Amino acid sequence: MKYCSHCAQPVALKVPAGDSLPRFVCDGCGRIHYQNPKIVAGCIACWGERILLCRRAIQPRHGLWTVPAGFMENGETVAQAAARETIEEACAEVEELRLHGLFNIPHISQVYIMFHAHLAAPRFSAGAESLEVRLVTEEEVPWDALAFPVVRRSLRLFFSDRARGRYETHMLDILPSPMPPS
Amino acid sequence: MKYCSHCAQPVALKVPAGDSLPRFVCDGCGRIHYQNPKIVAGCIACWGERILLCRRAIQPRHGLWTVPAGFMENGETVAQAAARETIEEACAEVEELRLHGLFNIPHISQVYIMFHAHLAAPRFSAGAESLEVRLVTEEEVPWDALAFPVVRRSLRLFFSDRARGRYETHMLDILPSPMPPS
Numbered sequence: 001m002k003y004c005s006h007c008a009q010p011v012a013l014k015v016p017a018g019d020s021l022p023r024f025v026c027d028g029c030g031r032i033h034y035q036n037p038k039i040v041a042g043c044i045a046c047w048g049e050r051i052l053l054c055r056r057a058i059q060p061r062h063g064l065w066t067v068p069a070g071f072m073e074n075g076e077t078v079a080q081a082a083a084r085e086t087i088e089e090a091c092a093e094v095e096e097l098r099l100h101g102l103f104n105i106p107h108i109s110q111v112y113i114m115f116h117a118h119l120a121a122p123r124f125s126a127g128a129e130s131l132e133v134r135l136v137t138e139e140e141v142p143w144d145a146l147a148f149p150v151v152r153r154s155l156r157l158f159f160s161d162r163a164r165g166r167y168e169t170h171m172l173d174i175l176p177s178p179m180p181p182s
Numbered sequence: 183m184k185y186c187s188h189c190a191q192p193v194a195l196k197v198p199a200g201d202s203l204p205r206f207v208c209d210g211c212g213r214i215h216y217q218n219p220k221i222v223a224g225c226i227a228c229w230g231e232r233i234l235l236c237r238r239a240i241q242p243r244h245g246l247w248t249v250p251a252g253f254m255e256n257g258e259t260v261a262q263a264a265a266r267e268t269i270e271e272a273c274a275e276v277e278e279l280r281l282h283g284l285f286n287i288p289h290i291s292q293v294y295i296m297f298h299a300h301l302a303a304p305r306f307s308a309g310a311e312s313l314e315v316r317l318v319t320e321e322e323v324p325w326d327a328l329a330f331p332v333v334r335r336s337l338r339l340f341f342s343d344r345a346r347g348r349y350e351t352h353m354l355d356i357l358p359s360p361m362p363p364s
Contacts, residue, residue, distance in 0.1 A: 001187045005215070008185035018310060021255060033187070037254050038218050039293060072219050073203065077286035077355050078293060099353050102281065102295070104259035111221060111260060113284070128200065169351040171281050173259050 006031050037109040041081035042069025042151075044116040044158050045094045050135040051155075052124060053142075054089050057131045061147035067154070068092075069112065082115045090133045092124035100158060101170035103150045112174075114154045116167070150174050188213050219291040223263035224251025224333075226298040226340050227276045232317040233337075234306060235324075236271050239313045243329035249336070250274075251294070264297045272315045274306035282340060283352035285332050294356075296336045298349070332356050 001024045004011050009028030016023055016032050024033040044067050045052040053065045068089040072081040079097045086094050094117035103112040124133050138159045146152050153174060161167045183206045186193050191210030198205055198214050206215040226249050227234040235247045250271040254263040261279045268276050276299035285294040306315050320341045328334050335356065343349045 003185060003187050003190040005183045005185050005187045005193075008190040011187075034253070035256055036220050037256055037258075039221065071216070072293075074217055074219055074291040075288050076219075077288050078284065079286075079353075080288075099284065099351065102260065102284070104261075106257050106259050106262075109256040111254075169281065171261075 001033060001035075004028060004031055005033065035109075037111055039072040039078065039081070040069050040110055040112045041072045041078050041085060042067050042112060042114045042154070043082040043086045043094055043097070044100060044114065044155065045086055045090070045092060045119050046116065047119040047122050047135055050137050051141075051158075052086075052090055052092060052119065053134055053136055054126070054130040055132045055134075056129065056147055057126070058129050063131065064145050064147035065142050066147040066151050067114075069114070069151075072113075078113045079115060082113075082117075086117075087127075089127045089130050090124045091127050092133070093120040094118065095120050098167065099169050100167070101154060101172070103154065103171075104173045105150060106173065107176050112150050112154070116158055149177065183215060183217075186210060186213055187215065217291075219293055221254040221260065221263070222251050222292055222294045223254045223260050223267060224249050224294060224296045224336070225264040225268045225276055225279070226282060226296065226337065227268055227272070227274060227301050228298065229301040229304050229317055232319050233323075233340075234268075234272055234274060234301065235316055235318055236308070236312040237314045237316075238311065238329055239308070240311045245313065246327050246329035247324050248329040248333050249296075251296075251333075254295075260295045261297060264295070264299075268299075269309075271309045271312050272306045273309050274315070275302040276300065277302050280349065281351050282349070283336060283354070285336065285353075286355045287332060288355065289358050294332050294336070298340055331359065 004026035007029045011024040013022045068086040070085040097115040097117040100114040100116045126133050186208035189211045193206040195204045250268040252267040279297040279299040282296040282298045308315050
């Protein structure tokens with residue numbers, strides 16, 4: 001951020017009076033521009049024993065697999081965001097959404113909020129951001145070709161809950177992976 | 183938003199190619215400025231049978247009662263945000279935070295994420311944004327002088343869970359109150 005979005009004057013990073021963190025403050029109008037974490041809403045969509053995975057047609061992680069998920073929009077609920085992303089990425093409708101987990105990713109200031117849900121029908125296809133969409137069993141999940149650590153953790157917890165026959169709402173933090181040994 | 187925060191040229195509200203919603207797009211550099219919901223993290227802090235309430239020293243709802251809660255910051259987890267707000271507003275330390283509920287408030291593009299927790303010690307005092315802080319029993323909660331509907335719903339669910347001896351993670355939507363009859 002270099003300029004004030006309200007008056008186009010330069011902004012400076014400083015701690016406003018009564019605050020404790022540096023913010024972008026406008027040199028002209030004095031407006032404070034806060035920056036806050038974003039919510040990513042996602043969905044583990046089930047049809048019988050199988051779940052829906054999408055292969056990414058966009059960066060980052062082009063070609064790798066994920067569950068439908070994306071940034072929540074203003075004016076919607078988190079569940080609506082998860083259902084919308086499932087329509088956009090997999091052309092699939094979900095129902096009976098239940099809260100699966102809240103995953104903090106503080107180093108990129110994101111909070112993933114994941115649901116599990118049932119497909120309304122076994123109808124799906126690749127949306128604009130997907131190369132392909134498949135229904136897979138737990139054994140067929142391409143664990144080494146998943147796009148993000150949060151997807152792996154989320155799916156492991158889901159299958160574990162399902163095996164026990166008891167679904168919980170999880171909360172955990174996803175920290176940066178250590179660099180592989182050189 | 184009137185100007186691009188990157189190059190100071192005017193922005194226009196338009197639907198970018200491949201998108202489905204209007205965004206602020208820079209006429210100069212083409213940058214798209216997304217706006218997303220904010221997370222408010224809050225905490226029902228308990229000491230024995232009593233919970234901590236703060237009377238607001240700031241607008242909106244100056245003089246009314248609430249639990250410690252505020253906007254989550256970049257780089258922290260939701261639980262860290264809830265604990266930080268409890269320090270800032272009530273000068274109190276909490277531990278054993280558990281996820282209480284996720285409350286969508288879509289008409290103001292906020293998601294409240296509430297915890298319940300234990301005070302580390304019965305030490306508290308009014309922070310800069312509070313007029314006073316008190317430990318109150320369920321019977322002493324000033325239900326008609328609470329600052330926000332989400333606080334009322336959240337406390338009702340907490341006391342109901344506590345009475346049953348079983349704490350759940352709740353998810354619900356807070357919709358605008360209908361106008362009172364004239």
